[in-house]
Amino acid sequence: DNAFLPRVWNVTILDVSGNDLEGQVARGLLRRPKLQYLDLHNNLLAGSLPDIPRSSSLEFLAIHGNRIDGSIPTAIDRLISLKHLDLSDNRFVGVVPDRLGLLTQLEYLFVGYNTQLTPGHIPDMFQRLTNLKELSMKLSKRNGPIPSWIGGLSNLQVLDLDGNELEGKVPDSINSLTGLEYLMLSRNQLSGNLPESLDGLSNLGIVSLGNNSIVGDAAPLCTFPKAVFKADCGGAQPQISCACCTKCCNDIDVCTEDMILPALDIRYQEHYERKQVVLTKTGPMPTSATISNGQ
Numbered sequence: 104d105n106a107f108l109p110r111v112w113n114v115t116i117l118d119v120s121g122n123d124l125e126g127q128v129a130r131g132l133l134r135r136p137k138l139q140y141l142d143l144h145n146n147l148l149a150g151s152l153p154d155i156p157r158s159s160s161l162e163f164l165a166i167h168g169n170r171i172d173g174s175i176p177t178a179i180d181r182l183i184s185l186k187h188l189d190l191s192d193n194r195f196v197g198v199v200p201d202r203l204g205l206l207t208q209l210e211y212l213f214v215g216y217n218t219q220l221t222p223g224h225i226p227d228m229f230q231r232l233t234n235l236k237e238l239s240m241k242l243s244k245r246n247g248p249i250p251s252w253i254g255g256l257s258n259l260q261v262l263d264l265d266g267n268e269l270e271g272k273v274p275d276s277i278n279s280l281t282g283l284e285y286l287m288l289s290r291n292q293l294s295g296n297l298p299e300s301l302d303g304l305s306n307l308g309i310v311s312l313g314n315n316s317i318v319g320d321a322a323p324l325c326t327f328p329k330a331v332f333k334a335d336c337g338g339a340q341p342q343i344s345c346a347c348c349t350k351c352c353n354d355i356d357v358c359t360e361d362m363i364l365p366a367l368d369i370r371y372q373e374h375y376e377r378k379q380v381v382l383t384k385t386g387p388m389p390t391s392a393t394i395s396n397g398q
Contacts, residue, residue: 118142120165128153128166133182136160144168144189157181165189167213172196175214180205191239192216199243204228215241215263222246222268230255237261241287245269249293254279263287265311272296273317278303285309289333293317297343302326310334312343313352321345 114135120142127150128143134156140163148166151173161182167189174197175190182188185206191213198221199214206212209232214220224247225240232238235256245267253262254276262280265287272295273288281303289311297312297319305327313333321334325347336345338353345351 113137115160116140120144120146122146124148127151128171130154133158133161139163141165152176155179155181157183159184161185162208163187167191167193167216169193172219174198175200175203177202179203182206184208186234187211189213190217191241194219197221198223199226199240201226201228204231207231208234210234210258211237213237213239215239215243215266217243220244224248225250225253225264227252232256233258235259237263239263240267242266247271249274249277249288251276253277256280257282259283260306261285264291266290268292270294273298275300277301280304282306287311289313289315291315297321299323313350316342318342319344321348 112135115137116139118140124146126148128148130153133153137160139160141161142163142165144165145168148169148171150171152171155176155178158181162184164182164185165187170193172194175195177200179200180202183206186208188206188209188211195217196219203212204226205228212232212235220243222244225245227250230250230252233256236258237260238256239261241263245264246269248271249264249269251274253274257279259280260282262283263285269291270293273293275298278298278300283304284306286307287309293315294317297317300323302323304324307324307327308330310324310329310332313335315335317335321343324332329347329349332345332348333350333352334345334348335342335352336348337351341351
């Protein structure tokens with residue numbers, strides 16, 4: 104409702120998440136000159152996003168878990184100070200804008216669970232997002248290969264590309280992501296050999312590779328214990344040899360009875376740091392047991 108906007112002209116933090124707010128995102132809400140943190144997630148907001156002004160103050164924008172449709176605005180790159188952007192679990196259509204790659208301060212980018220997006224590659228301009236700690240494009244209709252430049256995102260801790268139509272081999276450059284904690288590539292069309300030199304990924308606690316056509320020996324990934332490790336190591340003719348997997352998938356047991364999902368409710372009080380990862384069978388919001396304490 105635009106009527107309340109004059110009352111929050113100088114607000115810096117606005118968190119109205121987890122209510123039953125309906126209607127569209129108020130026109131002008133993003134024009135608050137001092138607004139740094141805006142959390143609208145888990146409401147019933149619908150319609151398109153309003154026009155986006157240029158802002159050097161907004162650092163955190165979370166609108167996941169609503170019913171927002173229309174395209175992801177290309178003008179979102181005007182929010183030049185954004186560190187956290189969560190557009191997931193909405194009804195966006197059209198392409199994932201290349202111009203998201205101009206938001207070079209981003210540390211967290213979530214666009215997953217938007218199943219009506221136009222199929223397309225992971226935008227090459229994302230290689231500019233070298234401050235990213237977490238990238239989630241789960242169930243966003245991504246196709247083509249995992250780009251080799253992904254290894255240049257050296258700060259990544261979470262890479263979630265589950266549930267797409269990605270093809271080709273897992274790039275060797277992924278070995279450069281030495282801080283990676285969660286690697287989720289399951290339910291794609293990936294093939295080829297598992298990269299041989301993965302023993303440098305010593306921080307990995309969650310690995311999900313199942314329901315692909317990847318082959319090889321997962322022994323380098325078994326050097327350090329995993330809370331969850333899923334791969335196509337089951338059946339009479341396993342595609343991957345994996346002595347440490349916690350779940351072996353095959354053509355009958357397809358490992359899709361649950362989904363692995365880092366908790367989405369990163370809060371400013373916690374300095375936006377990941378606090379947990381959960382398993383959920385029903386959808387994108389954390390509803391089940393904690394697996395690890397993350398950081």
